[in-house]
């Protein structure tokens with residue numbers, strides 16, 4: 001049976017082949033996205049944007065550092081920083097590190113997109129502030145999930161490799177068998193809010209009055225999880241007013257902002273704008289088809305006519321993605337598929353192989369693709385156009401799929417597959433939104449396809 005569904009702007013959308021629009025089980029999971037970003041990232045994200053700094057005390061000197069030497073780190077820490085391959089502070093670190101390492105300690109709220117060096121910055125602050133002679137917990141770091149805590153833990157271990165006197169413990173559910181009333185001896189404890197709250201309050205493994213540095217990482221991911229906000233605030237209330245409090249977030253929507261201000265008293269604030277994506281360097285086309293089979297043959301025609309180094313193909317559902325992967329494989333293409341049932345580690349492995357050029361085509365659904373950097377991809381195919389959960393055109397996702405950041409972006413080619421009046425309306429709406437012409441492409445005309453590659 002063909003089901004019809006109203007969408008909010010009054011258009012009617014037919015269900016595609018009985019496939020549900022939007023996989024129910026592919027809900028966006030911010031913690032998984034963030035972990036994926038960390039697993040696939042190998043470098044600092046380059047940015048040319050200026051840092052915005054708001055000081056708690058406008059009279060105190062505002063300075064930034066251009067080298068790690070200027071910070072007068074303990075020698076084993078400086079050695080650790082260099083062993084990680086860092087030559088100089090990243091843009092956000094230039095301003096954040098002097099504030100975090102200042103005496104007396106200053107509180108900080110810092111926001112910058114993922115990959116800009118926040119974790120490395122607060123890890124360095126924690127390692128600098130602990131006193132290894134004191135065998136009790138002095139730094140608490142709150143992470144939204146166990147997996148994210150482990151990633152941060154690895155950075156602590158890496159940076160602290162020449163400073164073995166400092167020990168690290170994970171506060172993860174079921175991780176510790178201390179007697180009630182006994183205390184954790186490790187100077188740094190990293191964990192999820194629920195378990196850390198238990199360790200401080202119920203089990204008393206940690207004396208919160210002895211904490212000198214409190215870090216709340218990934219605040220945006222944190223508040224997306226039920227209960228984490230309250231647990232974090234309850235932990236923070238047990239700390240002394242001399243404890244340094246630091247909060248980090250990749251995004252800064254209102255909810256993150258109000259949480260940050262509730263939990264960090266008298267903060268300095270550092271913000272780094274993300275590079276804006278643009279469609280200016282992208283040639284956009286659409287192909288008119290009447291079914292998914294026709295879309296597939298249009299795709300084959302494009303592949304037959306032009307040389308495509310690497311392409312990403314977006315489908316709306318897992319089912320279409322699987323089908324398309326099968327068809328392209330039959331045609332002899334080496335295809336990688338990202339799909340919702342994969343674990344984060346499996347997805348990271350697929351993305352890494354693709355980035356190394358082991359496969360030339362990556363097929364993916366929307367949710368899986370967030371966090372993939374498309375700069376190396378020369379062609380993006382929207383096998384299905386991006387829709388939000390109500391079935392309306394999703395302009396932001398369109399931009400994210402095919403856009404490039406101005407300064408670093410190479411030229412790109414985007415081809416949109418249209419197979420109904422409904423999808424044509426979506427395309428026109430996206431075209432209007434960006435005020436950038438999406439030209440029609442006749443994929444039966446080889447000459448015409450060849451031209452788009454030039």
Ligand SMILES: Nc1ncnc2c1ncn2[C@@H]1O[C@H](COP(=O)(O)OP(=O)(O)OP(=O)(O)O)[C@@H](O)[C@H]1O
Nearest residue numbers: 042043044086088089090114115116117118119120
């Ligand atoms: N000063 C630096 N020089 C070179 N590389 C750096 C520097 N600081 C951090 N990096 C590296 O850049 C990458 C991103 O850094 P980091 O994980 O600290 O960023 P982040 O902003 O915390 O990102 P996320 O929010 O995803 O954790 C890591 O691979 C890290 O080792």
